[in-house]
Amino acid sequence: MSASLAKTALLDDLRRRIERLERPLAQRNTARPVVPLGVAEIDRYLPGGGLPTAALHEIAPVRHEGPKARIALNTPAALGFAAGLLGRAAASGPVLWCRDMGRAGNRLHALGLENFGLNSNNLIVVNCLKSRQLLWAMEEGLRSGAVTAVLGEIADLRAVAARRLQLAAEAGGGLALLVGTGADDALPAATRWRIATAVSPDPQGPWPGPARWAVTLHRCRHAPAGTEHSGPRQWLLEWRDDDNEQLHEGERPAHGFRLAAALRDGSSRPARSGRRGAHVSLPAAATG
């Protein structure tokens, strides 16, 4: 009899411990700061109104089944979106950008980074020669708590490494942005984004507009109540830096995400054959 009592006591104790461990992250999240995107339409679907810190976020380019080179176009788009997120996080502290020089043949350009609000005062770039060094650098940056966000260009991330990064993020309280093609569903990421290129709408003029992406929030853990059932959401997002406008004395350029018109069938796409005239879509003329 006493043996079974002891056993039930032990089981109760274990259950309580498991419950404590499994306490929903959302309860913890509301206490933690978030990094909002600055676009109310999107922030509505994120827990706490923004990207939760002390968590991993995955940003991956959209893969198409068709021509393989589509990923070659979507990868820079994903990197651009991640740079925008990093720029938002950089407002509250230094950020780290970790690259794997073996894979990324391209260099980051300082003037291009400035468009996103990342300059020599708040961005530190770490060029690693091996992917193991890249993971180590990300972990060190996250664990130290000295940087508010770490962006890593990782091609494929294994579950053990992902778990380590998540623990490091929770210890340090920073944001971890993983940009890569290895879309592993078992990744313990708080939010997952899929990015594709988006064409500029014609009303901008005959030249390309600001950076623009078709952003899909593929999955979001602990999304606010009322939004879970909608499935993946899609937006057209652009990044404005407003440097075309005249800056008055002492005014800062307004960096930020802006929501472009939602995707409708073809009305925001220019004509295919390369005509550069203005394209206006008229509603169907009323009869009468």
Added chain:
Amino acid sequence: MVTEARGQAVLAAINRAAEAGGLVPGLPLADARALVPTLRTAAADPAGDRRALGALAVWCGRYTPWTAPDGGDGLWLEITGAAHLFGGEAALLADLSAGLAAFGYAHRLGAADTLGAAWAVARFAQPLRDPIASVPAGLAATTQALMPLSVAALRIGAETAEGLFRLGLRRIGQLTGQPRAPLARRFGAGLLERLDQALGHDHETITPCRPPARYQSRLAFAEPLIHRDGVIAALDRLLAVLCRQLATADVGARRLRFSGYRVGGDVAEIIIGTGRAVRDAAHLKRLFAEKLERFDPGFGIDLLVLAALETDPLAPAQAALSPDRVPSDMSSEQALAYLLDRLVNRLGPECVMRLMPAPRHPPEHAQYALAGPTGGGGALPGEPSPHRPIAARPLQLLAQPEPIEAMAPVPDRPPVMFRWRRRQHRVALADGPERIAPEWWLEDPAEMFSDRMRLRDYYRVEDTEGGRFWLFRAGLYRPDRPPRWYMHGIFP
């Protein structure tokens, strides 16, 4: 050991057995073989010998940091003030002799008050078979020890020694009695200088091969350390002592060297650097920990030395006045500096950088990579950089501009279609041209019109699928030559 001299092989160095057989260095090899038919020879390697001597000088750093090689076959050690660590000068010399004998070196040690006397006594004092010849302290004792030695023990050249022999001056004792002016006239001032140095009337010092560090802590072990755990524990203790020394002097370390003197005679070292002066033992230990994996104790370490090679002034930290207010762990600036130290020590200083725009025309050169904990000199946050060009710049630049095939129907207009990395792109929107001229002030004017120096007309194009690219045409449009197009960057 055999070496080449004047076109024939001569003996460079011989061992005791060969000496017993009547050989001398400088004897031609043929004669040597005639004298001792069973002679074994090997080619002399003066560079290797010098390296070995240098390594031995470093090994002797366990006794004193002031060590230097002397010529090709000797070492200087300045043991003033170091003898007490080993239980007295005699014990130090005995230890050194035992150590050298364990390495297999035939050696002779000479210890005296002056460098000149030590040199003389080591090479010339009788009996030559004794490994240690020590001269008691004091000027009188030095002079007395030097009297019976040959004049050649004064480190003078062969001709000077010959000249003195011919005059009948064979011993140093005979030389001291002579009037100085005729000697100087006959043999130059060098002879008198050497004499004064040996007798202690003139001051002489050695330049150590490794400058000694001002702040260091050392730990010697009776039993050699074999396990890495022991090394780590010793490092803890050494760091505590060193950081106390630094704190007393109000400095922080910028470069530290951790050396382990191994039983085999070589020295294993780790060097770490920090971006700012640091006195924090925990942070320094973490920086060492990353490199300790490769620190091999070998057959055992019997001495560990931690030295601060470079230091910077560091103000003492302000302690909280009232015990209630708990000071925050670390300011965020300090945390960032520590993080950068760890990244730089593992990846190398060229891998961690900040990018700043530079006022250069070619986009691939238009940025500086700054290393270091602070940006410094860049734009204030939120303000555009002063060198910002009007047109937009891409986020990524290709490592090298890649040639593409492009079709532009009208000169000075962007292409309507291009082919890059085996994929066709049709251009929907385009912006440009933006002309970026070569920097004539940096290049040779004769090369202004060569292919390498062409100006570039950049276009920002967007293709029908939304990809945005930055490409350029090299050179002005010429009707007789097809224009050359390149891809340079990708917009986000």
